[in-house]
Amino acid sequence: MILGVDIGGTNIDVVLYDGKFVHIATYPTQSTITRLNDVLKELVDEYKVDAVGIGFAGWIRENKILKAPNVNFKPDFDLNVPYKLDNDANCFALYASHHFKLSNVLGITIGTGIGSGIIVDGKVYRGMGLAGEIGHWFVGGDDVCTCGGKGHLECYFGGWSFKKRGLNAIELVESGEVYELEDFEKLCICVANAITLLDPEAVVFGGRIGGSLDEKILRERLYRHLMPEFRPKIKTLKDPLAVAKGACLMVMK
Ligand SMILES: [Zn+2]
Structure with a gap:
């Protein structure tokens, strides 16, 4: 079971993937971002998640956020399962490639x-x-x-x-x-x-x-x-x- 997270400026969307995608939650970014790590940990336990993918609107090198010009926070993660933090546009492009089979x-x-x-x-x-x-x-x-x-x-x-x-x-x-x-x-x-x-x-x-x-x-x-x-x-x-x-x-x- 994989958890996918999109941290946007307004909302944080979460989907689960186990052969197909299921939307499980949307949180308001402002009130959730400071406790996001705990929220994700709870979801990891609840759904027995094996790994977490996180899309974030920032400049990311090796799982580290270097800069986030359009978002006024830089979340830190410490999850109990492997996770990957990536640029949101990279995540979008990968999904587009999958969706259109190109x-x-x-x-x-x-x-x-x-x-x-x-x-x-x-x-x-x-x-x-x-x-x-x-x-x-x-x-x-x-x-x-x-x-x-x-x-x-x-x-x-x-x-x-x-x-x-x-x-x-x-x-x-x-x-x-x-x-x-x-x-x-x-x-x-x-x-x-x-x-x-x-x-x-x-x-x-x-x-x-x-x-x-x-x-x-x-x-x-x-x-x-x-x-x-x-x-x-x-x-x-x-x-x-x-x-x-x-x-x-x-x-x-
Ligand atoms: Zn610029």
């Missing part, structure tokens, strides 16, 4: 910030740990990013950037106005560049904002920046439990 996938998560996970031949590509931080690609300008850098993609697209400018991301997506923004063009240029770097079978968008984008528009706008030889499938995956499910798969690898 082994070369670029997963892009757009929620509060922008993350990406790279699946090469069915495995997560991490580089030295931090590979895939597409949200922190330099796209120009002096706007200060949550990571401390300037002019990063996240300064223009994603939850915190829209909120800072008094814009409602979901409303922009639902009305279609988002596609008219120069900021959307910046996102497409970055993703198109990543496609030429990786030549994936598919690019899968997820997260609260990314999963709600229109596949057809994304495809058309991304292809505009690509040589015709590059034609990956462009998909969205709107599953709020994708990271928790991917965290289960991660710990089984």
